[in-house]
Amino acid sequence: MNLKELATKLGLSPTTVSRALNGYPEVNEATRERVMAAAKRHNYRPNTRAIRLATGRALAVGHVIPLATRHEIVNPIFADFIAGAGETYSRNGYDMILSVVPDEAEEQAYRDLKSRGSADGVILHAPRMNDPRIPLLHEIGLPFVVHGRATGAELPYSWVDVNNRRAFQRATEFLLDLGHARIGLVNGLEFMDFAIRRRTGYVDALAGRAMPIDPALMSSDEMTEISGYRAASAMLDAPAPPTAFLVASMISGMGVRRAIEERGLKLGRDISVIIHDDDLSYMKNGGDVPIFTATRSSVRDAGRIAAEMLLSLIAQPGAGPEHRLLEAELIIGQSTGPAPRSPAPKV
Amino acid sequence: MNLKELATKLGLSPTTVSRALNGYPEVNEATRERVMAAAKRHNYRPNTRAIRLATGRALAVGHVIPLATRHEIVNPIFADFIAGAGETYSRNGYDMILSVVPDEAEEQAYRDLKSRGSADGVILHAPRMNDPRIPLLHEIGLPFVVHGRATGAELPYSWVDVNNRRAFQRATEFLLDLGHARIGLVNGLEFMDFAIRRRTGYVDALAGRAMPIDPALMSSDEMTEISGYRAASAMLDAPAPPTAFLVASMISGMGVRRAIEERGLKLGRDISVIIHDDDLSYMKNGGDVPIFTATRSSVRDAGRIAAEMLLSLIAQPGAGPEHRLLEAELIIGQSTGPAPRSPAPKV
DNA sequence: TTTCGCATCCAAAGCGGTTTGAAATCGATT
DNA sequence: AATCGATTTCAAACCGCTTTGGATGCGAAA
Numbered sequence: 001m002n003l004k005e006l007a008t009k010l011g012l013s014p015t016t017v018s019r020a021l022n023g024y025p026e027v028n029e030a031t032r033e034r035v036m037a038a039a040k041r042h043n044y045r046p047n048t049r050a051i052r053l054a055t056g057r058a059l060a061v062g063h064v065i066p067l068a069t070r071h072e073i074v075n076p077i078f079a080d081f082i083a084g085a086g087e088t089y090s091r092n093g094y095d096m097i098l099s100v101v102p103d104e105a106e107e108q109a110y111r112d113l114k115s116r117g118s119a120d121g122v123i124l125h126a127p128r129m130n131d132p133r134i135p136l137l138h139e140i141g142l143p144f145v146v147h148g149r150a151t152g153a154e155l156p157y158s159w160v161d162v163n164n165r166r167a168f169q170r171a172t173e174f175l176l177d178l179g180h181a182r183i184g185l186v187n188g189l190e191f192m193d194f195a196i197r198r199r200t201g202y203v204d205a206l207a208g209r210a211m212p213i214d215p216a217l218m219s220s221d222e223m224t225e226i227s228g229y230r231a232a233s234a235m236l237d238a239p240a241p242p243t244a245f246l247v248a249s250m251i252s253g254m255g256v257r258r259a260i261e262e263r264g265l266k267l268g269r270d271i272s273v274i275i276h277d278d279d280l281s282y283m284k285n286g287g288d289v290p291i292f293t294a295t296r297s298s299v300r301d302a303g304r305i306a307a308e309m310l311l312s313l314i315a316q317p318g319a320g321p322e323h324r325l326l327e328a329e330l331i332i333g334q335s336t337g338p339a340p341r342s343p344a345p346k347v
Numbered sequence: 348m349n350l351k352e353l354a355t356k357l358g359l360s361p362t363t364v365s366r367a368l369n370g371y372p373e374v375n376e377a378t379r380e381r382v383m384a385a386a387k388r389h390n391y392r393p394n395t396r397a398i399r400l401a402t403g404r405a406l407a408v409g410h411v412i413p414l415a416t417r418h419e420i421v422n423p424i425f426a427d428f429i430a431g432a433g434e435t436y437s438r439n440g441y442d443m444i445l446s447v448v449p450d451e452a453e454e455q456a457y458r459d460l461k462s463r464g465s466a467d468g469v470i471l472h473a474p475r476m477n478d479p480r481i482p483l484l485h486e487i488g489l490p491f492v493v494h495g496r497a498t499g500a501e502l503p504y505s506w507v508d509v510n511n512r513r514a515f516q517r518a519t520e521f522l523l524d525l526g527h528a529r530i531g532l533v534n535g536l537e538f539m540d541f542a543i544r545r546r547t548g549y550v551d552a553l554a555g556r557a558m559p560i561d562p563a564l565m566s567s568d569e570m571t572e573i574s575g576y577r578a579a580s581a582m583l584d585a586p587a588p589p590t591a592f593l594v595a596s597m598i599s600g601m602g603v604r605r606a607i608e609e610r611g612l613k614l615g616r617d618i619s620v621i622i623h624d625d626d627l628s629y630m631k632n633g634g635d636v637p638i639f640t641a642t643r644s645s646v647r648d649a650g651r652i653a654a655e656m657l658l659s660l661i662a663q664p665g666a667g668p669e670h671r672l673l674e675a676e677l678i679i680g681q682s683t684g685p686a687p688r689s690p691a692p693k694v
Numbered sequence: 695t696t697t698c699g700c701a702t703c704c705a706a707a708g709c710g711g712t713t714t715g716a717a718a719t720c721g722a723t724t
Numbered sequence: 725a726a727t728c729g730a731t732t733t734c735a736a737a738c739c740g741c742t743t744t745g746g747a748t749g750c751g752a753a754a
Contacts, residue, residue, distance in 0.1 A: 002709095002710060002711080003710060003711060003712095004710075004711090012733080012734090013733065013734045013735075014710090014711080014712090014734090015712085015713080015733075015734055015735080015736095016732080016733055016734070018711070018712060018713090019712090019713095019733095022712085026731075026732065026733085027731095027732070027733080028731080028732060028733090031732080031733090043462075045459065045462040045463045046463065046710080046711070047400075047463060047464050047709085047710055047711065048463040048464055048465045049396065049399040049400045049403075049405070049464050049465075049709080049710075049711090050400055050709070050710035050711035050712085050739095051710085051711060051712080052396040052399070052400075052711090052739095053394075053396045053397055053399075053400045053709085053710080053711075053712095053738095053739050053740070053741085054710075054711045054712045054713085054738080054739055055711085055712065055739085056396075056739070058396070060444070065430070065433065067430065067434060075423075075426070075628075075629045076422075076423040076426060076629070078426065079422070079423060079425065079426035082445065082447075083412070083414065083447055085447075086412065086445055086446070086447025087414060087447050089447070090446055090447055090448050090456075095444045095446075095465060096444060096445045096446075096447070097407070097442045097443060097444050097445075098429065098433055098443045098444075098445055099433070099437055099442075099443075100429075100430055100432075100433025100434050100436070100437055100443070101437050109437075112392060115390075115392040116392045116393065116394060116395040117394050117395055117396050117740095118395045118396075118442060222629065223629070224629045224630060224631065225601070225630055225631075226631055226633065226634065251629065251630065254572070254601045257605070258604070258638075261608045281422075282422045282423070282569065282570070282571045282598065283571060283572055283598065284571065284572075284573055286573065287573065291605075349739095349740060349741085350740060350741060350742095351740075351741090359703080359704090360703065360704045360705075361704090361740090361741080361742090362703075362704055362705080362706095362742085362743080363702080363703055363704070365741070365742065365743090366703090366742095366743095369742090372701095373701075373702065373703080374701095374702070374703080375701080375702060375703085378702080378703090393740080393741070394739085394740055394741070396739080396740075396741090397709095397739070397740035397741035397742090398740085398741060398742080399709095399741090400709050400710070400711085400739085400740080400741075400742095401708080401709055401740075401741045401742040401743085402709085402741085402742065403709070464710095
């Protein structure tokens with residue numbers, strides 16, 4: 001059942017039917033109702049392909065996911081972000097298209113999205129410092145919203161981000177207040193912007209209290225269980241081990257905990273841990289009392305917000321860039337406690 | 348730059364240019380080369396919207412993700428599957444469209460995908476017993492491939508699945524061989540088909556050795572860290588605790604481990620654990636020696652295979668359903684060992 | 695020389711909607 | 725009765741590609 005058939009059946013022109021369905025004013029209310037009723041009765045759905053061609057809009061938003069060497073992005077955090085964004089898209093009649101491409105094809109993927117007309121805009125994931133994709137998207141002329149920020153970018157752009165610096169600064173200060181003097185940082189990859197900001201927060205907090213900053217207590221790697229385990233193990237086995245850890249994610253946190261417990265130490269008593277908690281649905285940080293003390297900010301919400309921002313950007317191409325800085329909550333859980341009197345026992 | 352402009356520039360008709368670019372035989376080789384060269388030079392990309400309308404194909408594959416109450420599906424396993432499938436799609440010039448919809452809108456989502464013409468086929472995720480979506484998709488006439496199987500489905504369908512029954516049977520037998528007599532099952536939700544099969548494998552193995560089957564040792568819940576923790580905690584605190592666990596996923600496995608270590612027990616010595624390992628990229632089960640003994644099968648590969656199957660199904664609509672049963676490897680790691688002489692000490 | 699078949703190329707008709715420009719209707723105004 | 729403006733409807737062009745059904749030109753066969 002298409003527009004033309006429906007129009008014939010109603011004894012109307014396609015023009016009028018189209019207008020009736022799309023709420024244009026120049027159609028008699030009685031006619032409109034007749035059309036609406038017939039459309040419903042015959043279960044008419046306009047063909048998206050035709051709409052897209054006729055209007056020149058894609059009615060779709062793209063997410064490009066580079067793969068291969070750098071698979072960092074296909075992670076659980078990304079999945080939750082997508083879930084949040086996807087919700088917003090389907091509520092607004094937009095499709096979400098995911099482009100999973102090899103690393104080196106990322107630029108071409110964005111160009112194709114534009115030139116082949118399959119997306120009206122994109123969300124930029126995992127921004128790095130001086131991210132080249134920002135000038136690229138400007139050049140291409142594809143509206144976009146960045147999830148995170150890209151320090152060093154000269155051109156203006158819209159973004160949604162968590163205040164990573166402040167979150168980690170607060171977390172560090174919280175540990176310092178508990179008397180911890182040696183705090184290990186188990187960070188994400190530090191070419192990622194958010195990781196840089198987190199380290200800044202950590203460093204700032206230490207500097208603010210005139211505490212020494214020890215490179216041996218700062219590690220940076222992918223946010224996997226294994227990486228967390230390795231980083232924590234190395235620091236715990238070093239001559240002057242930390243009494244607390246600041247960890248980039250729930251997942252690396254699991255690895256850190258494994259390293260701690262494997263050494264016969266008790267979490268929250270011998271060693272304190274604060275993680276950043278993206279509030280992932282299948283990886284909830286505890287029920288009544290959270291497992292981990294954490295800086296929490298829902299990445300799914302961030303997805304929703306970024307999607308809304310992008311849709312409004314697409315609707316009003318003239319509008320200037322928007323920004324949204326989300327603050328993380330500091331959630332107190334079971335994994336932190338006062339610093340032990342003597343350094344944690346070595347095994 | 349569109350077809351018509353390119354044709355004018357070349358002094359050819361759009362027909363010929365189109366044919367030249369699409370490899371049709373009725374065009375002079377010299378002309379074809381001239382066209383190809385011009386296309387490249389002017390950086391011509393055919394407009395996908397127009398192709399879709401003209402050919403009646405969507406050049407896209409849909410994945411419907413029900414949300415809300417049942418958020419089980421937006422999980423890390425799903426993310427890796429998507430990554431695998433997405434790779435295949437973009438290699439073949441297909442788009443992947445993700446439809447994140449409220450639970451109750453799932454049926455409509457499939458209908459819309461078809462009637463509005465936005466997808467040529469879909470992948471069906473997380474099949475349940477007698478899954479109603481299988482007859483639905485048959486009725487709609489949308490080609491599909493199921494990731495997993497749906498016991499009880501009467502209509503034929505294509506699927507890609509892991510031999511879950513055999514994997515869990517082997518794992519159980521492995522534990523029995525080590526002398527474990529009480530093995531706890533920490534399963535996924537048992538309205539999901541894969542979870543049913545896994546339980547069957549577990550039960551079959553016990554029955555095969557004439558071992559008692561104790562309902563107190565069988566739990567079923569979402570595959571989250573918390574659920575794993577709770578299930579294992581409950582069993583460990585019961586009067587006759589298990590000496591080994593069989594666990595549905597890496598993530599629940601982390602929770603199980605937490606429960607074990609929290610009780611001062613040592614993994615692989617006091618309590619043995621085997622998990623099912625989907626070989627997730629950011630949750631690798633160890634380096635040289637895996638953390639967990641596991642039944643391993645890459646869900647990303649499954650995604651690739653399912654996508655290929657679907658694309659060939661779309662290409663040859665006549666072809667009968669295809670099936671692909673993947674076998675899981677049994678990987679020996681550090682989490683299993685002989686059953687302790689006496690039951691594990693209670694705390 | 696005419697005819698035929700083949701290799702090339704093209705005009706035009708879709709695909710299923712939207713949108714422009716104009717026509718038809720009708721009550722109100724002159 | 726003629727004019728006017730507002731309301732309502734429609735025919736046709738258009739979006740950018742594919743594809744059908746010819747044209748055209750040319751060498752080989754008759």
